[in-house]
Amino acid sequence: xxxxxxxxxxxxxxxxxxxxxxxxxxxxxxxxxxxxxxxxxxxxxxxxxxxxxxxxxxxxxxxxxxxxxxxxxxxxxxxxxxxxxxxxxxxxxxxxxxxxxxxxxxxxxxxxxxxxxxxxxxxxxxxxxxxx
Amino acid sequence: xxxxxxxxxxxxxxxxxxxxxxxxxxxxxxxxxxxxxxxxxxxxxxxxxxxxxxxxxxxxxxxxxxxxxxxxxxxxxxxxxxxxxxxxxxxxxxxxxxxxxxxxxxxxxxxxxxxxxxxxxxxxxxxxxxxxxxxxxxxxxxxxxxxxxxxxxxxxxxxxxxxxxxxxxxxxxxxxxxxxxxxxxxxxxxxxxxxxxxxxxxxxxxxxxxxxxxxxxxxxxxxxxxxxxxxxxxxxxxxxxxxxxxxxxxxxxxxxxxxxxxxxxxxxxxxxxxxxxxxxxxxxxxxxxxxxxxxxxxxxxxxxxxxxxxxxxxxxxxxxxxxxxxxxxxxxxxxxxxxxxxxxxxxxxxxxxxxxxxxxxxxxxxxxxxxxxxxxxxxxxxxxxxxx
Numbered sequence: 433x434x435x436x437x438x439x440x441x442x443x444x445x446x447x448x449x450x451x452x453x454x455x456x457x458x459x460x461x462x463x464x465x466x467x468x469x470x471x472x473x474x475x476x477x478x479x480x481x482x483x484x485x486x487x488x489x490x491x492x493x494x495x496x497x498x499x500x501x502x503x504x505x506x507x508x509x510x511x512x513x514x515x516x517x518x519x520x521x522x523x524x525x526x527x528x529x530x531x532x533x534x535x536x537x538x539x540x541x542x543x544x545x546x547x548x549x550x551x552x553x554x555x556x557x558x559x560x561x562x563x564x
Numbered sequence: 565x566x567x568x569x570x571x572x573x574x575x576x577x578x579x580x581x582x583x584x585x586x587x588x589x590x591x592x593x594x595x596x597x598x599x600x601x602x603x604x605x606x607x608x609x610x611x612x613x614x615x616x617x618x619x620x621x622x623x624x625x626x627x628x629x630x631x632x633x634x635x636x637x638x639x640x641x642x643x644x645x646x647x648x649x650x651x652x653x654x655x656x657x658x659x660x661x662x663x664x665x666x667x668x669x670x671x672x673x674x675x676x677x678x679x680x681x682x683x684x685x686x687x688x689x690x691x692x693x694x695x696x697x698x699x700x701x702x703x704x705x706x707x708x709x710x711x712x713x714x715x716x717x718x719x720x721x722x723x724x725x726x727x728x729x730x731x732x733x734x735x736x737x738x739x740x741x742x743x744x745x746x747x748x749x750x751x752x753x754x755x756x757x758x759x760x761x762x763x764x765x766x767x768x769x770x771x772x773x774x775x776x777x778x779x780x781x782x783x784x785x786x787x788x789x790x791x792x793x794x795x796x797x798x799x800x801x802x803x804x805x806x807x808x809x810x811x812x813x814x815x816x817x818x819x820x821x822x823x824x825x826x827x828x829x830x831x832x833x834x835x836x837x838x839x840x841x842x843x844x845x846x847x848x849x850x851x852x853x854x855x856x857x858x859x860x861x862x863x864x865x866x867x868x869x870x871x872x873x874x875x876x877x878x879x880x881x882x883x884x885x886x887x888x889x890x891x892x893x894x895x896x897x898x899x900x901x902x903x904x905x906x907x908x909x910x911x912x913x914x915x916x917x918x919x920x921x922x923x924x925x926x927x928x929x930x931x932x933x934x935x936x937x938x939x940x941x942x943x944x945x946x947x948x949x950x951x952x
Contacts, residue, residue, distance in 0.1 A: 442874075450874060456944055467946075474868060474887070474896075474911050478946045494946040498870035498887070502944060 441536035442499060449503035449532065454510050457492040463560065466552025468545045475501040479509075479549040483557050486517050493549070500539040504528050504546035517554050523547050568881045568926050572858065572919030573716045573744060579769035579814060579920075586771060586810035597803055598794065607805050614812025618776055621815035622742075622751040622761060629753075631777045631795050632808050636743045636764035637667040638789075639777040640710075642799065643739045643760040644671040646785035647708045648680060655705035655736065659683040661693045661712065661722075662902035668710045668741055669898075685711075689904045690851040691720030693727060702735035708760075709735050713745035717886055717899040717915055718850030719859030721749060728757045737783065743767050747818040748826055748856050759783055763815075765807060769920070770814030774807035829918045830857035832927060836916060839931035843938055849900065849913065858918040863900075866948040867941040868911045875940065879933040884915040908947075 442450070459480035469475040475497035482490035491513050495505040508528050512520045525547045529535045535544060588594075589610065595603030597611055615627040624630060633639045648658055658672050662684045676682040683701045686694045693711055702709050709731045714721040724740060731738040739760040742751055746763050753761055760783065765774035779785060779798075791800025837860050840846055845865040864872070869885030876883050886897030887910070896910035914934070942948040 447874075450871070451878060453944060474907070476946050494944060496866065496945045496947050497868050499874045501868075502871060 441539075442503075443533035443535075445507075445532045446500060446503040446535065449506040450499045453502055453506040455492050455506065455513070456494065458494065459490060459492050462553075464553040464555075464557030466549045466554070466556055468549045468552060469497070474498065475543055475545055477501065477505055477545050477549040479505075479546075479553040481512075481550075481553045481557060483517060488512050488515055488517060488520055491550075491553075493546075498539070498543050500535050501543040501545070503532055504535075504544050505549070507531050508546035508550050512550055517557065521551055521554055523550060566880070568879075568930060569921055570916040570918060570930070571882050571884050573767075573915065573917035574884055576767060576769045576919060578771050578810070579817060581817060582770055582810045582814045585813045586806050589806040589809055594805055597805065598792070607803070610805055610809045611803060614809045617812035617816040618763070621746075621819050622753050622763070622778060623755070624753055624778055625781055628796075629778050629781060631779055631798055632803065632811075633775040633777055633795075633799050634773060634801070634804070635775045636665075636741070636762050636767070637775070638799075639762040639764075639775040640665070640667045640739075640741060641671045642777050642785065642788055643762060644668065644708050644710060645675065645788050646798065647737055647739070647760065647783070648675050649788075650784050650786035651707050651736070652680075655703075655707045657681040657683065657703070657705040658708045658710070659685055659698075659701055659706050659735075660710040661685045661687055663687050663691060663715050663718070663720075663899045664710055664712055665716065665741055665743070666898075668712070668739075672710070681705075685709075687720075687902055690854075691715055691718045691849075691899075691903050692851065692854070693722050695723075695726065695730060698727065698730055699734055702731055704735065706735035708737050708739050710739040710741065713740050713742040713751070714749065714856050714859075715850065715899060716744040716917075717897055717913075718861050718903065719855035720851040721745065721854045721856060723854075724756050724758070732757060744856065746815075747822060748858060750822070753778055753780070765811035765814060768811065768814040768818050771807040771810040773804050774811040776811065825920070826857040829922070832918055832922055832924045833858055833860050835924060835927045836860045836918075836930060839927060840934055842931075843935050846938070849903065849905075856917075860916040860918075862914045862916075863905065863909055864912040864914065864938050865909070866912070866945045867938060869913045871941050872912070872914055872934075872937055875937040876933055879929075879937075881930060881933055884917070886913040886915065887911045 462480040463483040464481040466479040480492045491509045493505040597608035615630040619627045737759040743764045761778040763776040766772040849861045869887030900910035
């Protein structure tokens with residue numbers, strides 16, 4: 433199934449998450465929402481989280497961007513699901529890339545915004561919680 | 565399932581007839597064409613025959629107008645740098661359309677660093693060179709004006725005859741990069757009054773490793789590759805006889821089969837365009853009619869080209885895109901920006917270029933695969949949501 437696309441330098445795991453992205457979509461009235469990137473640079477990610485007792489019980493994303501942007505978004509949702517928000521805040525860009533068996537060097541900075549989007553969503557949740 | 569290769573503008577395979585013709589120059593004992601013994605003379609003869617076939621392909625005055633190089637990039641460099649440095653007493657300016665290949669733009673930028681003025685001539689939203697701007701920009705100071713015969717990314721064919729008239733009225737020498745056009749439009753350097761013209765072997769189903777620069781009689785160039793003085797002193801280096809002889813044979817076949825093959829490809833191309841433009845928010849890039857017969861290029865709103873390319877590869881369909889995400893610089897294609905697309909629009913580009921392996925039977929499968937891919941990626945896209 434995974435043929436020539438690997439020539440671009442993507443691992444099997446990246447291709448798997450690109451072709452079968454997990455947790456795609458939106459959450460209505462989310463407990464936290466984060467958005468990073470802009471259309472000029474080529475990647476936009478939106479992250480939605482549902483939180484109960486400070487644990488991420490559900491997470492969804494939408495992404496405009498290249499294969500690695502979609503794959504990192506999908507991977508970070510898998511990594512964050514079920515975690516305490518403080519633990520999820522500890523997930524770094526490098527952690528996401530590592531879980532995907534690495535990204536091509538030129539993609540490390542531009543299309544690896546998924547952890548940032550997750551952090552934004554968690555910060556949004558924490559802000560809302562403080563204001564309650 | 566067989567590969568459906570739709571990236572002929574990037575690379576063509578060598579024609580088996582060309583390989584059969586040229587393999588003797590790899591397998592048999594071949595002399596160096598500079599050697600005076602009989603094998604050397606045989607090698608020289610093979611090169612001269614190839615020159616003749618290529619002269620015929622572009623209707624050149626004679627075969628000594630054909631200079632062999634190692635690639636189209638080298639031909640473009642020799643044309644631009646060679647002409648500018650040799651004639652710098654006559655002027656200090658060079659000009660090119662904004663959609664030229666990088667191997668035209670970068671030599672011009674190099675000249676700019678070396679004291680020349682470099683002017684970019686804009687194009688309209690369909691990729692046609694703005695002739696009014698050309699008239700204003702090009703002067704007698706402009707040593708080389710470089711305009712491509714047709715563009716490889718958007719397929720637009722330029723009005724070369726008109727451009728040639730203007731350049732010769734206002735400026736000096738016209739260089740035409742005909743790499744994308746070669747084999748698909750009839751080339752005639754005398755009728756179009758072209759001074760310098762670039763061709764690539766590997767774009768003509770010839771062997772890789774050969775390029776041609778046509779130089780109109782009387783035009784003086786300076787070598788940019790000093791050495792043993794091959795190719796009239798303009799391109800030193802021992803000749804790659806296999807590739808050079810093969811390129812001539814490829815040009816001969818391309819000329820013979822052009823009319824039949826281009827009408828076959830155009831028919832497939834038109835069906836592809838019709839099918840793909842039925843997708844919501846899909847747009848043709850480039851000119852709708854003044855375009856290469858094998859060329860279909862599009863942009864899709866709300867999605868990104870590398871994702872389209874990867875996804876289509878899973879259907880065993882190989883395509884190209886001008887998206888930033890596939891470029892080394894992470895900048896979108898300068899061609900798509902030059903025709904006025906916004907960055908986010910340029911990201912969603914898809915370029916399909918047909919060739920000998922393609923058939924009309926493939927069209928429904930391609931159209932379905934593109935449609936499914938676009939839908940799938942839009943379902944993922946936060947930009948698409950905003951619309952509905």
